[in-house]
Amino acid sequence: MLEALIKIVVVIGAIMTAVAxxxxxxxxxxxxxxxxxxxxxxxxxxxxxxxxxxxxxxxxGVKMMLKEEYIPGHVDKALYVLAPISILAAALATFAVIPFGSVWPTDGGPIEFVVAPGFDAGLIYVFALSGIAVYGVILGGWASNNKYSFLGGLRSSAQLIAYEIPLSLGILGIVLTAGSLKLDAVITQQAETGMWNAFVQPLGFIVFLVAATAEAGRMPFDLPEAEQELIGGFHTEYSGMKLTMYAAAEFMHMITASFLIVILFLGGWHFWGLTGSGDQITWVTALIRVGVLCGKIFLVILGFMLVRWTLPRFRFDQLMALAWKVMLPLGMVNLVLVAAMVEYFPGAIVDRPLIVFLGMSGLTLVSLVSMAILAPLGSKQQPSTLDAEMT
Amino acid sequence: MQANDPDILWVEEPKLGLAGKLYLPLIAQGLTTTTRHLFSKKITVSYPDTEPEIANPLIYRGVHRLNRDEQGRVKCVACFLCATACPAHCIDIIGTESPWPDREKYPESFTIDELRCIYCGMCEEACPVDAIELTSLYNLTGRTREEMVFDKEKLLSVHDQTIDKEPMRSQGGATSQGGFP
Incomplete structure (x- = not known):
């Protein structure tokens, strides 16, 4: 009990500082x-x-705390107050099952770097909570009683639901190879084989990366709060600490997404020749593992931030086309590939890692190219009524 | 506006190559550009710590100055062309009979309200004798409105301050040739 409380305090403190x-x-x-x-x-x-x-x-932080917290007269007060609380609570609760390292050796047995160790449905829990985050956005948009906020909330709901599917398809491949829904089991499997999942299923990695960016609402998928179109979207009517809560929750989503990308696809705390793979470790190795994990997270977040200044925002129909016409089929192809590999070549990851890597990369390239040739993601500018008149 | 409005010109989009259809190569290309800018030289000037470099002081439009001729007299002939050209009406001249034989008039008083000025440089363009010019002094401050109204002495002192670094735009003016014909 005390151990869990200490972990919660440390985790919340670390996450809040990290967000700042x-x-x-x-x-x-x-x-x-x-x-x-x-x-x-x-x-x-x-x-x-x-x-x-x-x-x-x-x-x-001081500025935001001292700011006037103005509640407009036309809002639904109860929901208006509830929305930022729910989104922040959901974003924080996600970190209960996310491992921040492997274990810390003590005399009384190893202590795991996770608030709720041994939780069997870790992955499902994370995705259930990321589903609740949608409520915060929709509630905020609805309770604000403002057209911009409402449009932002609607966009957000459509976008998040659409990208949950490729996200889940990307995870299914991981669950197949790891054989568990526990996040630390996924890391252990990658550490033992030395083959990160990004090498075993590159296609799943691409799908998951794109879908996770969309779920976190990062550029180029930040349609719910497009400043230029929606003046902030769902948080147009918010100010002061409530706005801070939304902003903090958003950054936490990005951190969660980075954790998931690193844990599921980039080997978690594992690095070849540095961290070992077993549970019997000294405290030096334990610290190295935490360092490796944090380093990877930092690099992924850096990537998110660079992508933000590289790609322009999608148009809404392009966003939906990407989710349903490209990411969904690619995710399914990846699932079939991984299922076939697990069924017909069990143990291939351990025995012949190079062949698995080359074969899967080749198949990924083939499916990407055939996707590009057979169903290119073109953007149609002219309205379709015009085609009929022109021909 | 209807989609089939004749005023709308629908442009055919360029066809994407295979790299464009794959999308990922183009993202890599864009990320390279972004990363290059990440490490490139920054153009921000930390102003109070470092002064900005003014590329060409001769075309910069900062504080005004009243030029002197070779004998140290004010070049202005009180023709009022600058005051007429000024869109902000910030120039106030009182002209009077010149004590010198080479010109008819000279400014007894010449004041510019630096707070009212919009630094458009039209006075400089209008001046027929190159008497008023804009310098590259940009950090103009004062504690009262009164002290920001520059009189003739002050404007001449700006000339003395800047003439070494910024020579007069043209050496030939009507006065240097010996007055108006």
Whole structure:
């Protein structure tokens, strides 16, 4: 009981701090990509020490807390207050089953780096909670009683439901190879074979990566809150701490997505020749494992932030076409490939990893190319009524 | 507007190649550009710590100056062309009979309200004797509105301050040739 409470405090503290500093990192990356310098003035409070702007999150936090929390007169008060709470609660609760490392060796037996160890339905729990996050967005959009907010909520519901399917298809392949829904079991399987799932099922990795970006609502999938079209979307009417809760929840979704990508496809805490694979480890190895995991997470988040400044936002029909016409078939192809491999070549991952990697990469390339040739994701600008008149 | 409105010109989209249809190669291409910018030289100037570099001070439009001729007299002949050209009406000239034989008039008082000025440079263009010019001094501050109204002495002192670094745009003016014909 005490152990779990300590873990909860540490995890929530770490996540909240991480969110604050990822906001700063996002601003810095945005600035660097645009050839600017970014926030670099705020340092230690009440001194002139600048520290490259590392005091910025503190200043932002204080500002947001002291801001007036205005509730417009036309909103549904109960739902309006409930929405940001529910989305933040769901985003935080996800971290209960996510492992932050492997185990810490003690005299009384190893302590696992996860709040709720041994939870058998870890993956299902994560996706159930990411489904609840949709409610926060829809409730906020509906309760605001504002057309922009409502449109943002609608877009969000359609988008998240559409991308849940390729996301789940990507995970099914993992569940087939790992044979378990426990997240640490997935890591252990990758660590023991030394073959990260991204090499075993590259197609599933691509599908999952795209779907996870969409689920996290990151660019280029940030249609629910498109500033240029919807003035912020579902959080147009929010201010002060409630807006902060939405923003924090959004960053947590990104962190969750990075954790899932790393744990499911990039080997979790495993790195060849550095971390070993078993449970019998010293505390040095335990620390290295945590470091490797955090390093990978950081790189994935960095990737998210770079993609944000690379790709323009999708149009809504393009978004839906990508989900239903491209990602869904590719996810199914991946599932069939992995199922066939597990059924007809069991143990191939351990015995002949190179052949598995080359074969799966080749098949991925073949399916991507045939997808591009047979059903290209073209964008149709002209309305269809025009075609009839022109011909 | 209807979709078949004759005023709408529907443009045929360029056909995508295989790389474009695959989409992923183009994303890689875009990410390369983004990453290159991530490490490129930053153009931000940390202003109070470092001063910006003004590429060509001769075409910069900062604080005004009143030029002097070779004998140190004000070049202005009080023709009022700058005051007429000024869209913000910030130039106020009182002209009077010139004490010198080479011109008829000179400004007894010449004031520019630097707060009212929009720094368009039209006074400089209008001046027939190249007497008023805009310098590259950009960090103009003051504590009162009154001190931001520059009189003739102040404008001449701006000339003395900047003439070494920024020579006069043209050396030939009507006054240097000996006055109006």
């Amino acid at each position: 500093y990822f906001v700063l990192l996002e601003r810095k990356i945005a600035a660097w990509v645009q050839d600017r310098k970014g926030p670099n003035r705020v340092g230690l409070p009440l001194t002139k020490v600048r520290l490259f702007g590392l005091g910025q999150p503190l200043a932002d």
